[in-house]
Amino acid sequence: MFDVEKIRADFPALKQLINEQPLVYLDSAATTQKPQAVIAATEQFYARNNANVHRGRHTLSEQATLAYEQARATVAAFFNITANELVWTKGATEAINLVTNGLSEQLDNQSTIVISALEHHANIVPWQQLAKRTGATLLTLPLQQNGRFNVEQCVNFIEQHKPTVLAITHASNALGNITPLETILHAAKQQHTITLVDGAQAALHLQPNLQQLGCDFYVFSAHKMLGPTGLGGLYGRYERLNSLAVYQTGGEMIETVTLTETTFRQAPAKFESGTPNIAAVIAFSAAIKYLVSLDKTNVYTHEQAIFNYAVEKLQLIDGITIYSDINNNIGTLCFNYKDEHPFDIATLLDGYGVAVRSGHHCAQPLMQHLGINGSVRASFAFYNNHKDVDLFIAALQECIALLD
Incomplete structure (x- = not known):
């Protein structure tokens, strides 16, 4: 079995508080956190x-x-x-x-x-x-x-x-x-x-x-x-x-x-x-x-489970548009909320300890192809857990309440 809590203990950065909130690190597409062994x-x-x-x-x-x-x-x-x-x-x-x-x-x-x-x-x-x-x-x-x-x-x-x-x-x-x-x-x-x-x-x-x-x-x-x-x-x-x-x-x-x-x-x-x-x-x-040292199949299965859980929760929020292919994905969610600027969403989320990326993601031609100026990106790795998703969704809902 894949013991995600045991895995998380190997990553010192995940134990810290950001703005007095537990860190929810959803920016692994930009850079992954490092285990103590590294x-x-x-x-x-x-x-x-x-x-x-x-x-x-x-x-x-x-x-x-x-x-x-x-x-x-x-x-x-x-x-x-x-x-x-x-x-x-x-x-x-x-x-x-x-x-x-x-x-x-x-x-x-x-x-x-x-x-x-x-x-x-x-x-x-x-x-x-x-x-x-x-x-x-x-x-x-x-x-x-x-x-x-x-x-x-x-x-x-x-x-x-x-x-x-x-x-x-x-x-x-x-x-x-x-x-x-x-x-x-x-x-x-x-x-x-x-x-x-x-x-x-x-x-x-x-x-x-x-x-x-x-x-x-x-x-x-x-x-x-x-x-x-x-x-x-x-x-x-x-x-x-x-x-x-x-x-x-x-x-x-x-x-x-x-x-x-x-x-x-x-x-x-x-x-x-x-x-x-x-x-x-x-x-x-x-x-x-x-x-x-980790079982490859268990790692991938866990990542997909966390990603699918996040997709399910995100789709329940009115006004969210997801641009990612949710059926063929490494674990990255690209989305926007109505016409709100992605920078605003990311900045507000940081106040809750949630780290996501916003902007064009060094992919301006793709953003133009999709007809958007940028997006919010939440990217998952095997050290994320269901609690990360719950905290992310709860924080996002509070951010949306502030913006509406």
Whole structure:
């Protein structure tokens, strides 16, 4: 059985009061809270094992290097990939920029890049810039008015345009909608399309097997997976990784250097210049070990139960409009109340200790597609419980009473 109260005890931040109210944290889509194991791993590294990795021959350096590379292996195993297919980055955003930069020499004015209106800005803007640099055509997958993909339309679109690159989210950061990736990626593969999946929102909840998923690139952020901020990763099919041009240059990623010429190492070192975020990598390994220690099915079942309970309660409030696909979701509710500004709702909720997000959620094209200026977003994780939902709904009703 999934003991959510035992789980919550592992997260120190959940025990605090906000505005003299128990914290109800419903902003996990922005960043997840961290279990004590992750906090302890960070402290342990700086207190006892602090040293730079690779090449050092003293004890601390060798210990740090071993922990650092073991962490890469731990995270790679989580995604069912090999360690040399995992590049450490500052986050999903840098990972996407690494790929778009690396593809610059492979695209030209005959190339086509396909994105969607469902994407986070981080999976739109880098592709726009790549199109400008190369002259490639930038197209968008068809998206229904309700913010959901029609798979048949997407497949037909891919077959018609035969894109060079397809960049698509695994789950919407604004709506929580899960993309029907398998069919879309299969259609792209038939056209020999290079595929990148933004997994920043999905990785924690869906725990994808990337070998089965079959994309060429997959990006994620540690801080959305119980880990530290300032760290993320890029999975790349090995031959695809090595085909990319170098992103940043400096030390560590080089093979040989003269005053006039440099040769570079193979991936992943090719893309990891400079001193890495060693403490964050090691702490992220602790986060993954914590996550793996929980039964995957029980975690997902609990998250869906909490999400469905929140949907049920929210739908009972007159004047609420829900934009999320409530039947195919990682646990994120995007909604508005009548014509009230989402900032006002979020600000009032904070007075009751309820943390939600408001605004366009770095998804302005999606907000325009839905015909709204922004929304309130309540995003759930496995450490939320039914009491969180009850407190959230009660606070929302009181906020609405103040606004009406």
